[in-house]
Amino acid sequence: MNVGAQPAETGTPLPGMQLAGQGSLRFLGFEIYRARLWVSPGFQPEDYAAHPLALELAYRRDFTAQAIAQRSIEEMRRVGPFTAQQATRWQQALQAALPDVKAGDRLTGLYRPGAGTVFQLQGRTVGEVADPAFARLFFGIWLSPQTSEPGLRQSLLAARTPGQP
Numbered sequence: 001m002n003v004g005a006q007p008a009e010t011g012t013p014l015p016g017m018q019l020a021g022q023g024s025l026r027f028l029g030f031e032i033y034r035a036r037l038w039v040s041p042g043f044q045p046e047d048y049a050a051h052p053l054a055l056e057l058a059y060r061r062d063f064t065a066q067a068i069a070q071r072s073i074e075e076m077r078r079v080g081p082f083t084a085q086q087a088t089r090w091q092q093a094l095q096a097a098l099p100d101v102k103a104g105d106r107l108t109g110l111y112r113p114g115a116g117t118v119f120q121l122q123g124r125t126v127g128e129v130a131d132p133a134f135a136r137l138f139f140g141i142w143l144s145p146q147t148s149e150p151g152l153r154q155s156l157l158a159a160r161t162p163g164q165p
Contacts, residue, residue: 023155079140097127
């Protein structure tokens, strides 16, 4: 896939999920990735960690697993507190679970409440971080009101309004 192409449309990552919204992350005018959020029935944005969900990132640039893990830990600090030991453990686990990505790659995180996160590249499982606290904070990068990208959060939650089933 070339950098200017739209990400390939895929089916829902998990049975029973529906697309909630999509948007792009840009930095200095450059598109970093396009994101799509799938949610399960009953999903409420204010309680995003209560139900399974899936977040797909279609990368427009190349990144190492190390760079993704490091930036993820930085962004997770905005969502909630954790210890230096947790940060070290989580960064190592995330770096081990993620592949390096190239422009055009689709990396999907599957959130499993109470269990952790499974990562898929192009629909194939590549790794897992089996820590519920990590998973809640990780998906908070995009879904928490404390996100550094409120516009992207709003786009991802576009189809969801308070009180909507």
